[in-house]
Amino acid sequence: AVDSESGSRTAAGDSVRSFSAATTDAPMGSFGPTSGVTKDAPKEGAQPSTNFSDPGEKLRWFERMFREYYAPALNWAPTQRKWLKPVSLACVLAFTVLGVTGTYYASLLQPPTEQEQWFTEDHMFTGFEDLNSDRFLSGGEDEYAEMSIVLGISGISRPNYVRWNPADNRGTATFDETFDLRSRRAQNAVQSLCDVMRDAPCDVEACVGGFGTLVRPDTLECFIEDFDKWYVDAYNSSLPDSYTKKDRPTGDEFIDLLKEFYEAGEDTSSSVGFVDGELKYVEIPFTATMLGFQPFVTTLSYYEAVHEALDAAVADLGEAGEDLGENPFVYAGRHFTWVVTEKALVDGVLQGFAICFPVAFVVLVVATGSPRLSIFAILSIALIVGTTLGFCKAVMGWGLGVAESISSTIVIGFSVDYVVHLGHAYRESWHASREGKTSDALTTMGITVVAGAVTTLGSGTFMWACQMTFFTKMAVLITAVIVLSISFALCFFMPLCAIWGPEGEMKSFAGYMAEAKEKAKTTVRRASLASGRRSSGMGAQEGQAPADAVPPQETQTGTQ
Numbered sequence: 001a002v003d004s005e006s007g008s009r010t011a012a013g014d015s016v017r018s019f020s021a022a023t024t025d026a027p028m029g030s031f032g033p034t035s036g037v038t039k040d041a042p043k044e045g046a047q048p049s050t051n052f053s054d055p056g057e058k059l060r061w062f063e064r065m066f067r068e069y070y071a072p073a074l075n076w077a078p079t080q081r082k083w084l085k086p087v088s089l090a091c092v093l094a095f096t097v098l099g100v101t102g103t104y105y106a107s108l109l110q111p112p113t114e115q116e117q118w119f120t121e122d123h124m125f126t127g128f129e130d131l132n133s134d135r136f137l138s139g140g141e142d143e144y145a146e147m148s149i150v151l152g153i154s155g156i157s158r159p160n161y162v163r164w165n166p167a168d169n170r171g172t173a174t175f176d177e178t179f180d181l182r183s184r185r186a187q188n189a190v191q192s193l194c195d196v197m198r199d200a201p202c203d204v205e206a207c208v209g210g211f212g213t214l215v216r217p218d219t220l221e222c223f224i225e226d227f228d229k230w231y232v233d234a235y236n237s238s239l240p241d242s243y244t245k246k247d248r249p250t251g252d253e254f255i256d257l258l259k260e261f262y263e264a265g266e267d268t269s270s271s272v273g274f275v276d277g278e279l280k281y282v283e284i285p286f287t288a289t290m291l292g293f294q295p296f297v298t299t300l301s302y303y304e305a306v307h308e309a310l311d312a313a314v315a316d317l318g319e320a321g322e323d324l325g326e327n328p329f330v331y332a333g334r335h336f337t338w339v340v341t342e343k344a345l346v347d348g349v350l351q352g353f354a355i356c357f358p359v360a361f362v363v364l365v366v367a368t369g370s371p372r373l374s375i376f377a378i379l380s381i382a383l384i385v386g387t388t389l390g391f392c393k394a395v396m397g398w399g400l401g402v403a404e405s406i407s408s409t410i411v412i413g414f415s416v417d418y419v420v421h422l423g424h425a426y427r428e429s430w431h432a433s434r435e436g437k438t439s440d441a442l443t444t445m446g447i448t449v450v451a452g453a454v455t456t457l458g459s460g461t462f463m464w465a466c467q468m469t470f471f472t473k474m475a476v477l478i479t480a481v482i483v484l485s486i487s488f489a490l491c492f493f494m495p496l497c498a499i500w501g502p503e504g505e506m507k508s509f510a511g512y513m514a515e516a517k518e519k520a521k522t523t524v525r526r527a528s529l530a531s532g533r534r535s536s537g538m539g540a541q542e543g544q545a546p547a548d549a550v551p552p553q554e555t556q557t558g559t560q
Contacts, residue, residue: 071439088495095492099383102390111296112399152179152281176325186323194222200309206302219287345405352409384415403473418449418489434501453486
């Protein structure tokens, strides 16, 4: 007797090494077992064997290799302990070490610390970028990133935006209702903010040029200062000679004069934002001490530093800072946008793993009907993914850049394929023992998964000739994941099945559900009969003989 999931045997004297072909008319490895599962028991007087080939079985040379050599090697158990299979245990141990090591290096993956290269090392474009970024301690005037402090904009409203069609309905700015420059306090707060940000220190590596500040000297343009100068020049005849900032208009008069300043086309007048005649936002442009188009880590460090300095400056203004709006921020165009994009790609990798692995496990349970087989499969897939990404870190020296982030989710798909095919073949085998099922799975599906691996490797070779590194990285990832996927499927997953795989008849998920449904019907039927008997008994106690009551003489005879 063979337990379908635990694999325990109750037949006495059943030796682990004593296997022979099952005597049945069903062809070897036929999908869809016959009624009942034939037990793999040796004939009386037969020599122990691990070869499960059927008489007259016609196999190609590659299938014979799996049937007559590889499967017997995995199933070979020199002792009475059926789990002690040296070849299988050695394979599991070796690939476990490989997978754990690769996963460790994969955990060290971080966004690239250098600017991503989109072309090969010998491409002229790469040489031009290296010349600008590596050979100068500071850049030219146009090499530094241009940024602006923005006051008065709280966010973006996108009610009709569809992420799959990003060119349409991109949204409109939402303005901060608390932003108001009518008061003298708010105007002075803008001036103080400009003074503080000019001298804000910077101690991150992103700040270059030896300035020691977040803002390059003499590059921050404060519109309130230019407004004062314009106001003095435009209304000099009506002002006292000793004009100071205290004499700056307030209230609606200031807004009207600021509108004139905007229409006059002064240097910083474009920093004032009027929408439908109302002041909605202002900008304070400056040139950063960070060079443009820096790698993720460098740009992110400056992004965090400049926003910390801005938040601290606004907080130091006290109540006056409340007039500048609730969400002041630094706008840097595509420099900061690319940082957010790269961060989203990295987060997408983690989210993809968090979604794919549980879903893959559920699908495997439904497909195989065996939680144990599904655990073996999902463990194999996890080690394949971890080893592939670890190869990118340890061998190739890559960071988690754009190409790696996009390709990482593709890696999961390649990792699942061969393991699932072999697991399905294992379940469909008509043999009862795990040794027979392992032999069937390798013989019937081994050549298929190997051929699939070869053809997929062939498709990836065409990208090796590309000059853009995105495609060459894709070629490396496809090659690595296919080699690792087929290796783990044959040399880790199948040895696991040979050692601890489920035995006996393995039903599909639908079969288990049908069995559960039938048991539920039987339970309901028994409960209904029991309820009827109780009703009949109550009627008998009231002096009414039940319809199915047994006559006294028959009861006595039955008792005797």
